[in-house]
Amino acid sequence: MRTFTHGAAVWDVACPQRPSRVAGLTMAGFRVRELDGLRMVPHPAVTLLLEFGAGSPVVDWAAGRQQRGSIVAGPGLGAGGAVRARGENVECVQVRLSPVIARAVLGASPADLGDTVVSLDDLWGREASRIRERLGEVPSWQGRFALTEALLARRHEAGPPVDPEVACAWRRIVGSRGLARVDGLAAEVGWSRKRLWSRFRSQLGLPPKRAVKLVRFDHAAHRLVAGERAARVAADAGYADQSHLHRDIMAFAGATPATVAGEPFLAVDPIAWPSSFT
Structure with a gap:
C-alpha cells in the first residue's frame, strides 16, 4: 500500500498484484481518513464503489441529492463538476468497468444508470450487503481484490454480452484516444449509422459522439x-x-484546465491504476 499526498489530500492506496482475468475490469483500494468534498471528474468507465470500513462515503449530486455507502455510477458521471464525495474513515474497493462488460456484471445496462448515482443495495439487493460483510472479514487488500474479482467474474460470465459490433466501435474509440471519426464507425463495423447509434446507446449508456468526447x-x-x-x-x-x-x-469538469491539472481525483490515477499509464 502506498500513501498518496496531494495538497490536503492524504490517502492510502492499494493495487492488485496482477491484472484481472476479466478484460475491462480494473480495481484499486483506498483508505481515507478524511474525504472533504472531492470533485468527481468524469471517466469513460462505469464506477463501482464497494465500501466496507467503519466510515461510509457520501456522494452529493444533482441539486442536493446524495447517496451513501456502496454505489454505481455510469460513464461520464460528474459532468459540470456537480458531483462531490465526502466522508471519514472510508475504506473501499473501487472498480472501473469498461462499458462493454458493465451490463453483464451489473445485471443492468449503463443506460439505465443515466447521469445518476445508484445505490448498490437498490441494484443488487441483499447481495450488496453480503459483499460488504465479506470484504470486511478479509484481512488483506490482495484478498479483497481476489474476492471482488471472483464475485464480478461470476456475474460477468452469467450476464449478457454486448453486440460484437458495439464492442468493436468502443475499442476503436478508446484505442484512438477519442480521435476516431464518428461517421466512420458504422462503416467499420458493417452496420447502418442508425442501428449502431441505437445499439451503442442502449448497451453502453451513451451515444458514440459523447463517447468520443x-x-x-x-x-x-x-x-x-x-x-x-x-x-x-x-x-x-x-x-x-x-x-x-x-x-x-x-x-x-466544471473547472478550468489549470484547476483540473490539480485535481486529486485525477492525480492519484498513476498510483491507483498504473497499468493505464505504462
Missing part, C-alpha cells in the same frame, strides 16, 4: 495533470484550438 477529454485531462501545457495538449489531442480544449474541460 469523453475519451478525448479523459486523455487530455491526464496530460494536463502530468504537467503538459494546455496549448500542446490541445494540438495533440485533436482539439481545434486551446479555446476548444478549455470549453470541453469546463463542460466535463
